[in-house]
Amino acid sequence: MLIDWFTVGAQTLNFLLLVGLMKRFLYRPILQAIDEREKRIAAELSAAAAKMAQAQQQYNEFQHNNQVFGQERAQRLQQAVADAEAERQRLMTAARQAADTLSAQRLESLRSEAQNLHQTIRQRTQQEVFAIARKTLADLAETGLEERLGELFIRRLRALEGQDKAVLAQACQSAAEPALLRSAVALPEAQRVALQQAVNETFSAQVPLQFVTAPDLVSGLELSVNGQKVAWSIDDYLTSLEQAVAALLPNADAPETQPQPNANEQGS
Amino acid sequence: MHLSPDEIIFWQYGFVKLNATIVYTWGLLLVLTVGAKLITCQLSTSLQRSRWQNFLEIIVTGIVQQIAEVGLRHPKNYLGFLGTLFLFIAAANLCTVIPGYEPPTGSLSTTVALALCVFVAVPWFGIENQGLRGYLKTFLEPTWIMLPFNIISELSRTLALAVRLFGNMMSGAMIIAILLTITPFLFPIVMTLLGLLTGMVQAYIFSILAAVYIAAALGDRKRKTPSPPLPAAKT
Numbered sequence: 001m002l003i004d005w006f007t008v009g010a011q012t013l014n015f016l017l018l019v020g021l022m023k024r025f026l027y028r029p030i031l032q033a034i035d036e037r038e039k040r041i042a043a044e045l046s047a048a049a050a051k052m053a054q055a056q057q058q059y060n061e062f063q064h065n066n067q068v069f070g071q072e073r074a075q076r077l078q079q080a081v082a083d084a085e086a087e088r089q090r091l092m093t094a095a096r097q098a099a100d101t102l103s104a105q106r107l108e109s110l111r112s113e114a115q116n117l118h119q120t121i122r123q124r125t126q127q128e129v130f131a132i133a134r135k136t137l138a139d140l141a142e143t144g145l146e147e148r149l150g151e152l153f154i155r156r157l158r159a160l161e162g163q164d165k166a167v168l169a170q171a172c173q174s175a176a177e178p179a180l181l182r183s184a185v186a187l188p189e190a191q192r193v194a195l196q197q198a199v200n201e202t203f204s205a206q207v208p209l210q211f212v213t214a215p216d217l218v219s220g221l222e223l224s225v226n227g228q229k230v231a232w233s234i235d236d237y238l239t240s241l242e243q244a245v246a247a248l249l250p251n252a253d254a255p256e257t258q259p260q261p262n263a264n265e266q267g268s
Numbered sequence: 269m270h271l272s273p274d275e276i277i278f279w280q281y282g283f284v285k286l287n288a289t290i291v292y293t294w295g296l297l298l299v300l301t302v303g304a305k306l307i308t309c310q311l312s313t314s315l316q317r318s319r320w321q322n323f324l325e326i327i328v329t330g331i332v333q334q335i336a337e338v339g340l341r342h343p344k345n346y347l348g349f350l351g352t353l354f355l356f357i358a359a360a361n362l363c364t365v366i367p368g369y370e371p372p373t374g375s376l377s378t379t380v381a382l383a384l385c386v387f388v389a390v391p392w393f394g395i396e397n398q399g400l401r402g403y404l405k406t407f408l409e410p411t412w413i414m415l416p417f418n419i420i421s422e423l424s425r426t427l428a429l430a431v432r433l434f435g436n437m438m439s440g441a442m443i444i445a446i447l448l449t450i451t452p453f454l455f456p457i458v459m460t461l462l463g464l465l466t467g468m469v470q471a472y473i474f475s476i477l478a479a480v481y482i483a484a485a486l487g488d489r490k491r492k493t494p495s496p497p498l499p500a501a502k503t
Contacts, residue, residue, distance in 0.1 A: 002274070004285075006284065006285060007381075008377045009381070010290050011378045014294065014297060015382060022301075022352045023348040025305045031347075032311075033321070
């Protein structure tokens with residue numbers, strides 16, 4: 001008999017015991033380890049997916065920010081270029097204006113200096129010329145000349161007519177103070193009498209005269225009363241001459257600097 | 269020359285005896301249990317793990333995959349029974365390379381014990397899954413006329429399981445023993461290697477057939493049950 005039923009029973013028990021032992025020591029730990037590993041891997045994959053999603057989101061944000069930054073940078077760069085260009089234009093305009101102003105100031109200064117120089121030269125020339133003339137005439141002035149001047153003054157006084165004479169007569173009559181008769185040198189008594197008489201006759205009234213010596217007249221006489229004046233002296237001629245020279249000097253200087261005389265351009 | 273390791277009796281007291289089948293089975297139990305305990309006591313749940321753990325995981329997941337391919341929906345529920353069937357038979361057959369070793373599967377008592385376990389396990393899982401009524405209903409499929417044939421099939425396949433494994437293992441050991449007397453050196457080695465292959469195939473066949481029977485009893489197979497492989501052709 002190949003089948004031993006005791007052995008069959010024992011082997012059955014042995015097998016069932018082995019089933020229990022294998023479940024306890026093999027299948028359960030192995031399956032548990034596999035499950036835990038799968039859970040861990042699943043968790044890691046989930047975490048990785050979450051991190052991936054987060055990274056993708058951050059990447060998108062970064063891309064967006066980078067794009068915005070690039071656009072903003074371009075705009076600011078463009079704005080900076082425009083500002084720099086505007087500032088350059090402003091500075092160039094200001095510099096040009098400053099240069100123009102400085103140039104105008106310098107030109108004006110040069111012109112002013114030239115005018116001052118010309119004015120100084122003219123005045124000094126006039127002063128020298130007239131000083132020489134006055135000195136010469138003063139040296140030449142003598143009694144005879146003064147007498148001739150007195151006669152000449154009397155003749156011109158008598159020759160007054162019309163409005164001038166009426167105005168002077170009115171002034172003599174209304175004057176509270178004596179009429180002032182100025183001469184370059186002291187007049188002799190006879191000439192003073194002749195002058196008093198000529199004045200009285202001319203204005204048909206007793207006009208008190210006060211004789212004053214005034215060397216600046218150079219040579220001549222001057223009658224002034226109550227703001228009105230009648231005179232004849234070489235100084236008048238010299239003054240007229242001075243005015244004529246002063247009027248001529250700017251034009252006279254022009255040919256030296258410019259082909260065409262121009263008072264304004266002469267000073268430049 | 270012993271036809272079965274049952275004949276090698278170390279100790280006997282009346283009906284109770286301690287033969288080679290039982291002793292070698294205890295040895296296998298000890299080796300399998302201690303080996304599993306030693307490997308699983310330092311299991312790692314991280315990606316870094318030992319080679320032995322990898323080896324056991326491959327075996328266990330392979331068994332689970334095979335059970336799932338048979339058509340059982342929850343293969344881990346049957347892993348304890350079917351996996352232990354495979355491991356026990358495979359270990360018993362692989363140890364034939366050890367000189368002086370007598371495989372317990374070469375004993376008809378052992379194969380009958382295993383076949384009886386399957387014979388009990390099939391209705392056990394079937395009733396557990398779909399109830400007694402549902403399980404008994406499977407004997408009426410596809411029609412009630414098939415009832416006696418299904419009952420005969422249930423009994424005969426249990427007998428076939430036991431005899432197939434016993435015949436293959438006993439004949440392998442017998443052939444090697446006979447060839448040792450004829451051609452002492454080369455040919456027995458080749459036959460031993462072939463016996464290892466045959467032992468593994470038989471372990472696979474026994475486990476798969478048990479799984480197929482359980483799946484048929486459960487009635488939840490997704491695909492048509494392949495026809496049970498014929499007993500391995502005797503080499």
